[in-house]
Amino acid sequence: MTETVNPAEVPQFPGARAARCPFDPPPALHALQEQGPLAKVKVWDGSTPWLVTRYEEQRALLADPRVSADVTRPGYPRSAPVVSRNGSAISFILMDDPEHARLRRMVQAPFTVRRIETLRPAVQKIVDGLIDDMLAGPSPVDLVEAFALPVPSLVICELLGVPYADHEFFQDNSKILIRRAADPEERAAAFARLVGYLDDLVGQKLDHPGEDLLSRLAERIRTGELTRPEAARMGVLLLVAGHETTANMIALGTLALLEHPDQLDLLRRTDDPKLIAGAVEELLRYLNITHSGRRRVALEDIEIGGQVIRAGDGLILANDIANRDPAAFPDPDRLDLRRDARRHVAFGFGVHQCLGQPLARMELQVAYGTLYRRVPTLRLATELERIPFKHDGQVYGVYELPVAW
Amino acid sequence: MKIVIDQDRCIASGQCVSAVGEVFDQRDEDGVVVLLDPTPPADLAVAVRQAAAVCPARAIHVEE
Numbered sequence: 001m002t003e004t005v006n007p008a009e010v011p012q013f014p015g016a017r018a019a020r021c022p023f024d025p026p027p028a029l030h031a032l033q034e035q036g037p038l039a040k041v042k043v044w045d046g047s048t049p050w051l052v053t054r055y056e057e058q059r060a061l062l063a064d065p066r067v068s069a070d071v072t073r074p075g076y077p078r079s080a081p082v083v084s085r086n087g088s089a090i091s092f093i094l095m096d097d098p099e100h101a102r103l104r105r106m107v108q109a110p111f112t113v114r115r116i117e118t119l120r121p122a123v124q125k126i127v128d129g130l131i132d133d134m135l136a137g138p139s140p141v142d143l144v145e146a147f148a149l150p151v152p153s154l155v156i157c158e159l160l161g162v163p164y165a166d167h168e169f170f171q172d173n174s175k176i177l178i179r180r181a182a183d184p185e186e187r188a189a190a191f192a193r194l195v196g197y198l199d200d201l202v203g204q205k206l207d208h209p210g211e212d213l214l215s216r217l218a219e220r221i222r223t224g225e226l227t228r229p230e231a232a233r234m235g236v237l238l239l240v241a242g243h244e245t246t247a248n249m250i251a252l253g254t255l256a257l258l259e260h261p262d263q264l265d266l267l268r269r270t271d272d273p274k275l276i277a278g279a280v281e282e283l284l285r286y287l288n289i290t291h292s293g294r295r296r297v298a299l300e301d302i303e304i305g306g307q308v309i310r311a312g313d314g315l316i317l318a319n320d321i322a323n324r325d326p327a328a329f330p331d332p333d334r335l336d337l338r339r340d341a342r343r344h345v346a347f348g349f350g351v352h353q354c355l356g357q358p359l360a361r362m363e364l365q366v367a368y369g370t371l372y373r374r375v376p377t378l379r380l381a382t383e384l385e386r387i388p389f390k391h392d393g394q395v396y397g398v399y400e401l402p403v404a405w
Numbered sequence: 406m407k408i409v410i411d412q413d414r415c416i417a418s419g420q421c422v423s424a425v426g427e428v429f430d431q432r433d434e435d436g437v438v439v440l441l442d443p444t445p446p447a448d449l450a451v452a453v454r455q456a457a458a459v460c461p462a463r464a465i466h467v468e469e
Contacts, residue, residue, distance in 0.1 A: 062461075063461070063462075063463055101416075104416065105417075105435045105436075105437075106435075108416075108417040108435050108436035108437075109433065109434055109435055109436055111417065111419070111436060112417065112419055112422070112431040112433070112436045113419040113422040113423055113426075113431065114422070114430070114431065116419075342420075342424075342455070342459055343458065343459055347418075347461075348461070349461045350461055350462070351414075351416050351461070351462055352416075353416060353418050353461035353462075354418070355417075357418060357419070357420075358419045358423070361423075
């Protein structure tokens with residue numbers, strides 16, 4: 001079943017987006033998806049993992065126990081070079097059960113739908129306060145700095161018990177950590193600085209526990225359920241994942257809406273929570289900012305989509321293109337805030353699906369549901385061609401977004 | 406309609422609670438799914454099927 005592949009014909013991954021379509025996945029991904037659910041691609045180190053492009057096969061594989069997320073296994077397709085292949089994983093996102101479940105379950109409690117809902121008034125206050133400040137200041141302004149980045153940063157700091165006064169430190173190091181092109185040593189150094197910072201904070205919580213998530217982790221250290229390095233690494237994961245992703249969704253979502261005025265108008269004129277919640281799901285599907293793909297390695301031979309994945313083969317599950325699969329979403333390249341997009345895989349699928357998704361959803365509902373209503377004249381203060389997109393980021397978005405009103 | 410859940414598989418994505426909060430809840434201590442109503446009324450059937458379809462851990466089984 002395995003065919004001999006001519007390396008010269010294997011397409012490179014990741015490919016480039018089309019210059020005039022900054023919201024669409026690279027055209028090469030569309031072409032591969034049309035050809036079939038799986039294809040071999042060539043990545044940065046010359047290896048040729050499978051790229052899974054279609055929605056159904058992607059969900060099946062992400063939920064398959066024969067597929068591993070363990071970054072230390074041979075064949076795991078890393079997205080960038082690392083200094084040492086022997087280092088342990090950042091945390092449970094790169095581990096398999098039972099270790100994954102043991103660690104993840106320790107931090108699930110604050111992210112339940114009902115618990116997150118109790119934070120909505122506080123998030124609304126943060127959003128309103130930032131909009132007040134923005135409107136009182138000069139126009140144009142960079143929406144990333146003034147709004148998109150502070151909203152989730154303030155929220156995750158509150159939830160974790162991290163002082164927001166340190167935001168420049170952790171935002172700068174997060175940026176290095178998730179830049180595709182970052183030098184491996186530079187990335188390792190940024191990670192070490194963040195681990196050291198979180199380790200200090202966990203130490204403080206051991207002495208003076210509060211009501212926050214880091215204090216809960218400190219309590220687990222005290223009971224012997226968790227080691228201090230495990231707690232510090234989990235803290236880094238939650239801090240980075242907790243602000244970078246949502247910040248990019250707020251800024252890129254705003255740009256996408258400004259480029260689709262009829263869709264923006266729907267949000268500007270509504271306070272219907274159902275419509276706003278649906279709009280968030282559609283923007284998650286359409287923009288799919290985690291554009292580097294979910295990475296896995298096969299533990300056994302797996303027959304799927306007319307191919308045989310061999311044990312030890314690397315897998316890249318490109319969720320951006322799966323969310324544009326016409327078999328799953330009719331007219332997939334159209335941004336349609338009224339469609340039911342809840343089946344999207346923007347948060348992944350399987351046991352590793354995003355832990356913070358109820359928080360991300362609520363933050364985005366408040367941000368999108370408030371900004372355009374309160375600033376109805378919001379407009380782009382430059383041309384689309386001049387916007388710096390994060391083509392080099394593990395997470396897609398814009399570096400800055402000059403807006404006026 | 407009869408619903409069976411698997412709490413060992415659950416990863417607390419909370420999507421079932423968002424889809425149909427009358428039928429599903431989450432444990433306070435770790436977010437794991439709790440079944441409030443194993444035989445929900447017919448008018449919730451569509452939402453329950455949606456909850457099962459979006460469950461990333463495939464921890465919700467619906468017997469018609």
